[in-house]
Amino acid sequence: MSKQQQDFKVNVNTEIGRLRKLLIHSPDSGLGKVVPSKAQDWLFEDIVHLDTIRKGEYDYYLKLLMYFLDPEKIKGKLAAIDSEEANRNFYKPGHKEFHNSNSVLEIQQLLIEMLESESIKKKLVSAVCAIEGCTYKLQLQLAEMDPKELAELCISGTMANDTMIFAPIPNLIFTRDVGTTINNFILLNKPAKKARARETLLMRYLFFNHPVFEAYRNNILEIPDVTMHFLRPGDEPSFSTTLEGGDVMMVSPNHVLIGCSERTSEHGANEAIKLLFEQNVVEKVTVVKIPAKRDYMHLDTVFTQVKRNTWVILNSIAHSPKFNADEPINFLKEPEKLEATTAIQFHKDKPGEPKYFEHVEALLDDISRNDLHSTEPTKIIYSGNNTFPYDSREQWTDSCNLLALKEGVVVGYDRNDKTVDAFKAEGFNVVDVKDLIQDLESGKVDANTMTDTLILMPSAELSRARGGFHCMSLPILRDNL
Structure with missing residues (x-):
């Protein structure tokens, strides 16, 4: 076993313990190939400018992560590193000057390393070609490719000569969604949209085949489809078994939150609960049902944790409108069609006895x-300082999607x-990342x-991709609180 494998640990039991290892994916060339006619199919609201994202925005995120997680490298x-050529190579997976951090792990670099195995390379090529509908001749051609070029192709969809052979996967920058x-x-995801297949x-393939995860292969959980799922109606969301990582939060060593949302179905949450309880992973799971709308999308787009006693949240999610018998609308619309948020907690040792929370804020306080x-008393920081219309506007640009580098130090x-302004009012320092x-x-x-710091990142282009730094991180190791 290599020293890298010996030193590699997987353990996250809160959202706010000091971050030690995470998986990221720096913006690749595929992100710059999203075309307007396909943007929404590929889950983008807009096309983004790749060079600005790379050099003027994500660049600062990566540097910040290195100072906190792997300072010796920076x-x-x-x-x-800031000289033009060195800067380009420092961020280029497979290059001899790539940072190759064992703490800030780049998915593309891990893929390159995994594809050094000929048998795994052939299996992965076969699987990719099957879901992409490639010709058999192309499959044979890809199986002969160099690992570095093949890893880039699998992500960007583009050959070294700039020929696109299949669609890019621009959402891979949001590593949180692939697992938790x-x-x-x-826990691996089961995506709702074909674009993420x-x-x-x-x-x-990475989690089951890369050597660094070898000791944890029996700890990788996959959501099964419900029995005889193939007999259910085709694409009806109500029958699907989907779960995405942005809807899963590890809030304490015995407690997981799962959001039922536009992307995670009730069936997906149900299967995840059964799996987590059967494997004795946690003692309780709370399902938070949020409106299945694009502007909410995932649980971590409507709230994230800042400190033990501090959360940032969209007020309309924190407090759903209560049932009012005097309002005719509550009788005219079916209850599930009303934009309500509910929180239901399931205990492993109390099957059939769920606990209901009056609203999400009560859950966070608990x-x-x-x-x-x-x-200390629980503090709630509201998106847009709870002022219309800034609450919704700023939630849309990920005011509630913050990554904690350590307790109280968050990135947005x-x-x-x-x-x-709301963070300042609660006594937080606010600093520009530069x-x-x-x-x-x-x-x-x-x-x-x-301590108690909100780190502000440049966001003109990144925010148009509809995801914040919580989305752009998959923590693998955090310290215990």
Whole structure:
């Protein structure tokens, strides 16, 4: 067993413990090939400018992660890395000057390493060609490709000569959606949309075949389809068994949240609950049912955790309208058609006895006080400072989708001004990532001692891809609180 394998641990039991390892995917060339006519089929609202995302936005995210998770690879080297050629190679998987961090793990680099095995390469090529409907001649051609070129092709859909042979998978930058680390298990997704089928396949191969995950292969959980699913009506959402990682949150060592949303079905949540209880992964699962609408999409687009006792949330999700017998609409519309959010908690040891929460804010308060044993009152920071219309506008640009690097130190977009005001009102420092990176490099600021800080990232193009930094991260290892 290599030292990398010996040092590799999988364990996440909260949303806010100090982050030590995560999976990311830096924007690849496929992101710059999304065309307007296919954007929505590929789950994009808009086309984005690749160079701006790479050099002017995601670049800062990667540097920040390195300072917090793998400082030896960057501290004292920033000026050299920022020179044009070195900068390009530092972020290029497969290049000899690639950062190759064992803490900030790049999916494309892991794919390259996995494809060094000829047998795995042939199996993966066969699987990709099957779901993409490729010719057999093309399959034979791909099986002969160099691992570096093949990994890039599998992600971007483009050959080295810039010929597109199948669609890109631009959503792979949102690594959270492919799976969730729950204690020392990894729950893989079952995507709702065809556009995510290839990235799901690639991640299955990675988790089951890359040497770093070898010790955890028996801890990889896949959602099964319900019995005789093939007899159910074709594409009807009510019959599908889907689950995406953005709808799964590990909030305490014994407690997982699952959102039923546009992308995660009741059947998917049901199968996940059974699987987690059968494998003794957690003791309780709370299902949060949010409106199945594009502007909400996943659970982590409407709330995320900041500290033990602090959450950021969209107010209309925190407090659903209560049933009012005086309102005719409550009788005219079926209850499930009303835009209500409900939270239902299932206990492994109390089957058939679910617990209902009055609203989501009550659930978050319960987690803070009873699961995480916070001794301070629970604080709620509202998207857009709870002011119309900024609450909805800023939630759309991911004001509620924050990644905690450690408890109280979170990363978000710089464009959500009113939400920033709400953080300031709660006593948080607010820093621009460009200034912070210079201070981390000079030693003026120490990542280990930072507290209660919102780090603002440039967001003009990234925010148009409809996902924040919680979406763009798949934590593999966090410290216990």
